[in-house]
Amino acid sequence: MQRLYDVLRAALLAATAALMPVALYLIFVNAPEEKVMGAVQKIFYFHVPIAAVTFLSVFVLLAGAVGYLWTRRAGWDHLSIASAEVGLVFCTLVLITGPIWAKPAWGVWWTWEAKLTTTLILWLLLAGILLSRAYASSPEQGARVASVLGVVAALDVPIIYKAVDWWRGQHPIVFGAGKTNPLAPGMMSALKVSMLVFVLLYALLVAARMRLAALEDRLAALEDAAWRSQ
Amino acid sequence: MNGSLARPPGFFAAAMIVARKDLRIEGRTKETLLATVLFALVELVVFGFAFDLDTIRRMGPEKVVPGLLWLTLAFSAIVGFTRSFRLERAREALIAVALAPIDRGAVFVGKWMANLALLFMLEAVLLPLVALFFDVNIVGVAGPLVLVVAVHTVGLAALGTLFGAVVSRLGRGEALLATLLLPAATPLFLSAVHCTASALAATPLAVERKWLLLTVGLDVLYVLVAVLIFDAILEE
Numbered sequence: 001m002q003r004l005y006d007v008l009r010a011a012l013l014a015a016t017a018a019l020m021p022v023a024l025y026l027i028f029v030n031a032p033e034e035k036v037m038g039a040v041q042k043i044f045y046f047h048v049p050i051a052a053v054t055f056l057s058v059f060v061l062l063a064g065a066v067g068y069l070w071t072r073r074a075g076w077d078h079l080s081i082a083s084a085e086v087g088l089v090f091c092t093l094v095l096i097t098g099p100i101w102a103k104p105a106w107g108v109w110w111t112w113e114a115k116l117t118t119t120l121i122l123w124l125l126l127a128g129i130l131l132s133r134a135y136a137s138s139p140e141q142g143a144r145v146a147s148v149l150g151v152v153a154a155l156d157v158p159i160i161y162k163a164v165d166w167w168r169g170q171h172p173i174v175f176g177a178g179k180t181n182p183l184a185p186g187m188m189s190a191l192k193v194s195m196l197v198f199v200l201l202y203a204l205l206v207a208a209r210m211r212l213a214a215l216e217d218r219l220a221a222l223e224d225a226a227w228r229s230q
Numbered sequence: 231m232n233g234s235l236a237r238p239p240g241f242f243a244a245a246m247i248v249a250r251k252d253l254r255i256e257g258r259t260k261e262t263l264l265a266t267v268l269f270a271l272v273e274l275v276v277f278g279f280a281f282d283l284d285t286i287r288r289m290g291p292e293k294v295v296p297g298l299l300w301l302t303l304a305f306s307a308i309v310g311f312t313r314s315f316r317l318e319r320a321r322e323a324l325i326a327v328a329l330a331p332i333d334r335g336a337v338f339v340g341k342w343m344a345n346l347a348l349l350f351m352l353e354a355v356l357l358p359l360v361a362l363f364f365d366v367n368i369v370g371v372a373g374p375l376v377l378v379v380a381v382h383t384v385g386l387a388a389l390g391t392l393f394g395a396v397v398s399r400l401g402r403g404e405a406l407l408a409t410l411l412l413p414a415a416t417p418l419f420l421s422a423v424h425c426t427a428s429a430l431a432a433t434p435l436a437v438e439r440k441w442l443l444l445t446v447g448l449d450v451l452y453v454l455v456a457v458l459i460f461d462a463i464l465e466e
Contacts, residue, residue: 069459132406135401144465145396145400147459147462148392148463152389152392159448163417164416167420
């Protein structure tokens with residue numbers, strides 16, 4: 001198990017490290033410059049994959065939380081810790097890269113549009129889950145509380161998106177059903193590779209965080225045993 | 231209970247016992263209702279200073295008042311939800327509740343019904359006060375308004391009861407509950423403010439069918455999820 005994990009992590013690390021320079025080359029050298037927006041549009045190749053990974057982490061969080069509530073196995077909770085923490089980092093990056101692009105593209109740093117608002121609410125939900133876990137009196141209580149909150153938050157996110165969308169809209173829809181792809185070929189390949197790189201980076205960070213959580217559990221068990229034997 | 235092996239009550243009977251217990255305690259102390267109603271009154275006065283009746287009249291009361299109403303309700307409800315589980319912390323009553331031979335989901339349903347009853351009482355005081363302070367006519371639209379407020383209160387109480395239990399187990403108070411509950415209740419609040427505005431403007435409720443359906447769906451979802459996962463919170 002440990003051996004398999006080491007191999008997996010090494011493979012993820014190697015693939016991420018090898019593909020990231022390729023993605024940077026495709027984005028900054030190979031992809032044509034956007035006619036209207038110019039160089040600022042390059043942030044698109046970071047913003048979109050990071051946002052996609054943020055919402056991927058919500059599904060992973062749901063899986064970890066439901067898995068823990070169902071089986072009470074620590075491994076599921078480690079997955080839920082990892083996806084909540086890494087998800088919060090990616091969510092923060094979405095909220096930073098978004099306004100940097102919105103200001104030149106729309107003329108404002110922020111609008112109360114569905115995708116932006118949902119991302120901000122998601123940030124608050126993830127922060128609330130991590131805060132509650134930190135307040136818990138024992139790791140088991142933290143795991144239960146975070147799982148309960150995680151289930152509600154993950155189920156809530158698509159509903160929040162729909163509700164804010166009804167309330168008001170405005171985000172550019174690049175890929176819509178029945179629409180032809182508006183991206184130049186160089187742009188599309190840069191986006192695809194960048195997407196792959198960020199998914200790999202996410203998997204690598206989640207794997208590392210899960211390993212850290214497992215080590216923390218083992219350390220706590222050893223400290224407990226040492227304290228008892230005194 | 232006569233010493234022999236009494237059959238434990240079924241799900242709904244157990245929920246009713248929990249709800250009746252909470253409401254009986256409230257009936258004797260009147261603590262939660264007093265605290266939430268007074269807090270709501272203070273909030274309304276503060277909003278009155280903050281926005282000024284002239285501003286509200288200029289902008290159109292049906293645009294501003296729904297927001298004021300739901301902010302007031304949300305903050306007062308948070309005070310109520312926190313108190314709901316503080317009852318169980320006194321003399322470790324929660325251990326007895328957790329040990330009772332009933333479904334833990336029934337404990338949630340009982341608590342939720344008691345909180346719902348208290349919120350309805352709070353709203354019965356709050357709605358006329360809002361109408362009085364901010365010069366809105368609610369008599370003509372009373373039917374749709376009451377329906378809209380009630381259907382959104384059901385979901386708010388469900389989520390508030392669930393999160394109230396979480397916060398109480400963590401030994402925290404209103405600040406953490408507000409931080410957790412308000413973002414999670416976003417769809418409810420958007421719908422509530424939107425539908426209340428329509429009700430006050432005497433728009434037929436059929437126009438807001440999709441919002442009302444969403445809210446009924448949320449009410450059902452929150453109650454079902456809470457019933458299913460509540461035992462993780464009561465566990466020691």
